Amino acid sequence: MKIDSPNGKLGVLIPGLGAVSTTFIAGVDAIMNNRTAPLGSVSQMATIRLGKRTEDRNPKIKDFVPLANLEDMVFGAWDLFPDNGYESAANAQVLSSEDLEAAKPTLEAVKPMKAVFDRQYVKKLDGPHVKKGATKMELAEQLMEDISRFRKLNQTSREVMIWAGSTEIYIEAGDVHSSLKKFEAGLRKNDPQIPSSMIYAYAALKSGIPYINGSPNLSVDVPAMHELADEMGVAIAGKDFKTGQTLLKTILAPGLKARMLGVDGWFSTNILGNRDGEVLDDPMSFKTKEVSKKGALDYIFQPKVYPELYKDLYHKVRINYYPPRGDAKEGWDNIDIFGWMGYKMQIKVDFLCRDSILAAPVVLDLVLFTDLAQRAGMKGIQEWLSFYFKSPMVAPKLYPEHDLFIQLTKLKNTLRWMMDEEPITHLGHEYYDGYQ
Numbered sequence: 001m002k003i004d005s006p007n008g009k010l011g012v013l014i015p016g017l018g019a020v021s022t023t024f025i026a027g028v029d030a031i032m033n034n035r036t037a038p039l040g041s042v043s044q045m046a047t048i049r050l051g052k053r054t055e056d057r058n059p060k061i062k063d064f065v066p067l068a069n070l071e072d073m074v075f076g077a078w079d080l081f082p083d084n085g086y087e088s089a090a091n092a093q094v095l096s097s098e099d100l101e102a103a104k105p106t107l108e109a110v111k112p113m114k115a116v117f118d119r120q121y122v123k124k125l126d127g128p129h130v131k132k133g134a135t136k137m138e139l140a141e142q143l144m145e146d147i148s149r150f151r152k153l154n155q156t157s158r159e160v161m162i163w164a165g166s167t168e169i170y171i172e173a174g175d176v177h178s179s180l181k182k183f184e185a186g187l188r189k190n191d192p193q194i195p196s197s198m199i200y201a202y203a204a205l206k207s208g209i210p211y212i213n214g215s216p217n218l219s220v221d222v223p224a225m226h227e228l229a230d231e232m233g234v235a236i237a238g239k240d241f242k243t244g245q246t247l248l249k250t251i252l253a254p255g256l257k258a259r260m261l262g263v264d265g266w267f268s269t270n271i272l273g274n275r276d277g278e279v280l281d282d283p284m285s286f287k288t289k290e291v292s293k294k295g296a297l298d299y300i301f302q303p304k305v306y307p308e309l310y311k312d313l314y315h316k317v318r319i320n321y322y323p324p325r326g327d328a329k330e331g332w333d334n335i336d337i338f339g340w341m342g343y344k345m346q347i348k349v350d351f352l353c354r355d356s357i358l359a360a361p362v363v364l365d366l367v368l369f370t371d372l373a374q375r376a377g378m379k380g381i382q383e384w385l386s387f388y389f390k391s392p393m394v395a396p397k398l399y400p401e402h403d404l405f406i407q408l409t410k411l412k413n414t415l416r417w418m419m420d421e422e423p424i425t426h427l428g429h430e431y432y433d434g435y436q
């Protein structure tokens with residue numbers, strides 16, 4: 001497959017300069033200056049087996065596919081608060097003062113552009129640094145002007161946009177999202193079914209820039225955007241970074257299913273106290289997150305195929321805003337399982353995690369892999385990046401793949417295919433032989 005070289009600078013455009021994006025930027029700075037290894041990043045640390053096991057070819061992914069260099073990334077952002085990256089990171093309280101000070105020049109240099117924001121879609125937020133425009137189309141045009149200014153100023157050769165803004169209220173795909181023509185008419189008529197995140201997505205795609213959706217918002221997961229991505233020849237990916245509790249769910253559930261153990265209850269609850277938690281305290285934003293979080297188990301367990309094991313599964317997800325915890329979330333799971341002759345057992349998981357620390361390497365990998373896909377001419381939904389999402393986007397009529405290990409195989413096989421190497425099916429080997 002022909003892949004353009006990653007020459008020149010890669011602009012990383014981020015709507016939402018909050019906890020996740022500032023932790024990502026500070027981490028990239030720390031990696032580049034040898035203050036840390038790229039922990040948690042598959043693109044930087046993982047190896048990939050090529051050919052037969054006897055060939056002993058296991059390069060690092062970053063030495064196998066032509067990824068952009070971290071040194072070539074330049075950051076741009078939008079936010080409804082005017083705080084620069086350093087001020088925002090300090091406010092998010094994810095990083096120690098030592099790590100924060102070390103990354104200060106890089107973080108400080110990211111000064112957010114004015115946001116496209118409407119409180120109607122995020123009830124718990126309000127800020128002064130917001131664009132004005134008579135129509136949503138005008139706001140999209142202002143974003144496109146921001147993008148061209150950013151390009152000129154930074155002399156980038158290409159860009160990727162990744163949404164790290166807040167979770168908006170729940171919106172279902174409707175008539176206005178059904179075709180590009182209807183969507184553009186909706187932008188001109190200020191259709192209420194078009195939230196801010198979709199205006200960014202439209203501006204990115206119209207500017208020929210791939211768009212990655214880190215939140216559960218609908219954004220590019222509608223026919224109008226698929227049409228635009230196709231027309232402009234750009235890659236899209238989403239939705240909702242798979243980080244804490246859902247990551248563990250998609251690690252554990254495939255294991256239980258692999259051994260044909262039944263599950264009749266999975267209760268998940270979280271306490272978190274960051275701004276994301278505050279936004280999710282609004283039932284309308286929580287609904288968007290809940291839908292995203294609940295999909296995984298149904299697809300992994302296939303209750304229609306295995307009714308004796310999973311048809312009665314009661315799955316409940318709760319998120320509780322609890323300020324004292326800040327970004328250090330705690331996620332509990334109680335899993336009621338049953339085995340041989342129906343005897344019941346329980347599993348308890350207590351994950352004391354850090355939301356943004358888990359999300360930052362996911363942002364890095366998604367930016368690098370999406371840029372790679374774009375240079376390889378792979379337009380539209382990048383299903384091979386499902387590995388990184390709670391609610392993976394798929395082509396219409398297909399079902400999403402949630403099993404983390406199938407997702408990893410798919411990701412690595414796509415990389416092999418891009419580089420004209422044979423896919424690995426593990427036929428003739430034990431299933432997981434340590435060299436995925």
Ligand SMILES: NC(=O)c1ccc[n+]([C@@H]2O[C@H](COP(=O)([O-])OP(=O)(O)OC[C@H]3O[C@@H](n4cnc5c(N)ncnc54)[C@H](O)[C@@H]3O)[C@@H](O)[C@H]2O)c1
Pocket residue numbers: 015016017018019020021078079080081092115116117118122125127163164165166167196197214215216240241242243244274275276354355356358359
């Ligand atoms: N592990 C994780 O942290 C994780 C996992 C999955 C998804 N996410 C999602 O990633 C997003 C970011 O999470 P976070 O913890 O950094 O939240 P955060 O609240 O710290 O940051 C979000 C930022 O986006 C800004 N914002 C909101 N609407 C905007 C708009 N229309 N334009 C520009 N800026 C806007 C807010 O002012 C805020 O600064 C959220 O949607 C969250 O649900 C996070």
